[in-house]
Amino acid sequence: MPAGLVISAPASGVGKTTLTLALARAWRNRGLNVQCFKSGPDYIDPAFHAAATGRASVNVDSWAMDRGTIAHLVGRGTDADVVLAEGSMGLFDGVAARGVSGTGATADIAEMLGWPVLLVIDPSGQAQTAAAIAAGLRDYRAGVQLAGVVLNRVASPRHEDLVRRALNDAGIAVFGALPRHAEISLPKRHLGLVQAEEQAEIGKLIDEAARFVAEHVDLDAVLRSAASWSPQPAVNGMNVTPPGQRIALARDAAFSFIYPHMLEAWRAAGAEISTFSPLADEAPDANADVCWLPGGYPELHAGTIAANARFRSGLRAFADTRPVHGECGGYMVLGTALTDADGIRHEMTGLLGLETSFAKRRMHLGYRLAALAAPMPGHQVGARLRGHEFHYSTIVAQPDTPLAVVHDATGAVIAETGSRRGQATGTFFHLIAEDR
Structure with a gap:
């Protein structure tokens, strides 16, 4: 025992x-x-x-x-x-x-x-x-x-x-x-x-x-x-719907913040996950039906991401026909530009209009409860998603259609609504669970 x-x-x-x-x-x-x-x-x-x-x-x-x-x-x-x-x-x-x-x-x-x-x-x-x-x-x-x-x-x-x-x-x-x-x-x-x-x-x-x-x-x-400890049998499992059957997942030093239980839940539900490295200038798997960019440290690698033409063009081509979602750092990379801590502006993939800056850092930290106003991979309009936001970037522009109405843990509405444009969606929070 x-x-x-x-x-x-x-x-x-x-x-x-x-x-x-x-x-x-x-x-x-x-x-x-x-x-x-x-x-x-x-x-x-x-x-x-x-x-x-x-x-x-x-x-x-x-x-x-x-x-x-x-x-x-x-x-x-x-x-x-x-x-x-x-x-x-x-x-x-x-x-x-x-x-x-x-x-x-x-x-x-x-x-x-x-x-x-x-x-x-x-x-x-x-x-x-x-x-x-x-x-x-x-x-x-x-x-x-x-x-x-x-x-x-x-x-x-x-x-x-x-x-x-x-x-x-x-x-x-x-x-x-x-x-x-x-x-x-x-x-x-x-x-x-x-x-x-x-x-x-x-x-x-x-x-x-x-x-x-x-x-x-x-x-x-x-x-x-x-x-x-004698664990009690769980009445139910994670109750997670994968974002797709075949998921192309960005995975390297710039894209690594995704909760392990989410990946396990996707696999347990039958999803297949193939990883690719934007820092190695790799494009998402062409056979995947959805692409997911987790958070991480894109601000430390913004110059490399901006210069990696194969990754950027491959992601844009993928988004022409299939959904692409980014969380926090992944959301920033889906945006138009990212300004690093030295004040250098780097062009990102441009799938969304989001522009962020680390030149004037401001910490955003806390739990988030989002009610989706538009669908995102794996979740329909009206879904209530629970997650956590932690980053130091400042929003310069967030012009696209809001993805969700987002509240903090006290119930206050916050400005980080996420975005949707065409097949691309993004959130500043990292998904932990969906309300049953």
């Missing part, structure tokens, strides 16, 4: 991902099968999980998904020895208004699955106050159980002793304390961690993190704190 555990923290940037990867690899090195999940809409971390465990990881999200979908997704952990769900932001951080089954908080998943929470606490600049924070998190919500704490970035043995004593007095188990160790820091960029597939040394970094954590954390005690 698998043992389930949630890795969380009081805030972002404390070390959740590093600890999750280290624990997963350390237990895998001991011969255990480890399955990871990501709570929340982060589309970068699952690839790191897969690198650490050798098993695909997917997102589970209480704002966008119902309990049946979450049960279906976590069911992949039934043959594992250990199941780890890495949280996002702080343990109780979500949106103000409840979504399908919660607010998107990690605590929702912990309570829903009955898994205790292993807290990562960074006591930098404090000592006993760390125990007050941990105790507050333990007592904040009755349905969430705290397994214990791992301390991260401890300054000295004296510092560790002060924090440990306070946590012990509060009745909170301390499974280990990690000194500062630059060799296990994961590189970052403006949308989060640099993608796993872009890091040639990611395996060595995870191995070093596993070695370091095994040296300072009681792995057996952490494993004993996990809950024996």
Whole structure:
């Protein structure tokens, strides 16, 4: 029977991902099968999980998904020895208004699955106050159980002793304390961690993190704190309609942000997916009946995309007769032009009139609920789609027919409506699920 555990923290940037990867690899090195999940809409971390465990990881999200979908997704952990769900932001951080089954908080998943929470606490600049924070998190919500704490970035043995004593007095188990160790820091960029597939040394970094954590954390005690988990059968699956039978999917360093569970759902529904690389100047498969451009980092490769004539002409020819859809970065590439952070304007494919700029960056972040005013691949007019938007571009022009009426998680209407022109559609949000 698998043992389930949630890795969380009081805030972002404390070390959740590093600890999750280290624990997963350390237990895998001991011969255990480890399955990871990501709570929340982060589309970068699952690839790191897969690198650490050798098993695909997917997102589970209480704002966008119902309990049946979450049960279906976590069911992949039934043959594992250990199941780890890495949280996002702080343990109780979500949106103000409840979504399908919660607010998107990690605590929702912990309570829903009955898994205790292993807290990562960074006591930098404090000592006993760390125990007050941990105790507050333990007592904040009755349905969430705290397994214990791992301390991260401890300054000295004296510092560790002060924090440990306070946590012990509060009745909170301390499974280990990690000194500062630059060799296990994961590189970052403006949308989060640099993608796993872009890091040639990611395996060595995870191995070093596993070695370091095994040296300072009681792995057996952490494993004993996990809950024996007997998953309930899912009443239904993802209920996802693929955008087509044969899907040409852009896939490279500029087009990589698509949720793994969406690809799996498309394949499970019988769709065939062929990938192509715009950065390698490849055109979509001529035998496909729909083309999908995910988000990613087109702003870092705008000059290459603008210069790749075979990709641009091939995509235009494809769109003459078949649907093409872009999400976030893919939407920007379907547009007329993209201005990069240096103020250089690059011509894009021109299938849509959208023009965006990174010269004056503005962060757009949050859940999105879209009611389609026009059809897009896989979804008809009136469909209600749930997704997540995260980018730093500014809209210079968005002249085409709006694709949807889009609300944020509070119900406020937002300007990023998406667009439709001919066979081309695009959205700034990344699709997570469709309301049933």
